[in-house]
Amino acid sequence: MNDIADFLRARYAEQRALALAASPGPWQPNAEHDEVIAIDGITVAEGFALSGRQLRATVDHLAAHDPTAVIADLDAKLALVADLDAERHAVVEDCWYTCAAATEERDGGETCDESRLGGPCDCGRDARIDRRLEILARPFARHPDHKGEEWAP
Incomplete structure (x- = not known):
């Protein structure tokens, strides 16, 4: 694949490890919306904010990003990276117009x-593919391994 895909796979693996180490999901806000409760009834987080509305929104946000939801999101993103990797170069009937990078093994044909x-x-x-992977890499722009402008779509 390429550097961006490898970078994304590494970030997704880090996020998966964090989600797996957290209290089990799904999480939900308590009745007052001032705590996040794990599926086992344990308080995961207490909401602290400047106002009641902000406190409730913070708790709801945390609950919506429980480990179960995070892992499902990561699985979808990994599937998208795999799907992009599987995309083939153009192979046409007249092999003179087939993509220069196409190979018989990967794409089912090559240029004449x-x-x-x-x-x-x-x-x-x-x-x-690069443009789409760069879009997926945007949330990690502050990561030390992100290549900054080189990976800006």
Whole structure:
């Protein structure tokens, strides 16, 4: 795949480890909306805020991001990264117009043009994938391994 996909997989693994180490989900606010309660009845967090409305919104936000929800979100994102990785380069009936980066093994065909064979992608697949992975990497922009402007879509 590429560096961005590997970066995302590592961040998702870190988040999964945090979610698995937390109190079991699903979480829910208590009746007063001033505490977050785990499925086993244990108080996960107490809400502290400047106003009652903000306190309730904070507690509801925490409850909505319980480990069960986080893991489901991570699974969806990992599936999306895998789906992007599986996207093929353009292979067309007239092999002279097949993408230069296409291979028989991965894409089911390759270009007949010896001067382009094994060259960089010219069908747009790599640019599309990179753009989408860069979008997924945005939430991690402050991570030390994020490549900043290089990964800005």
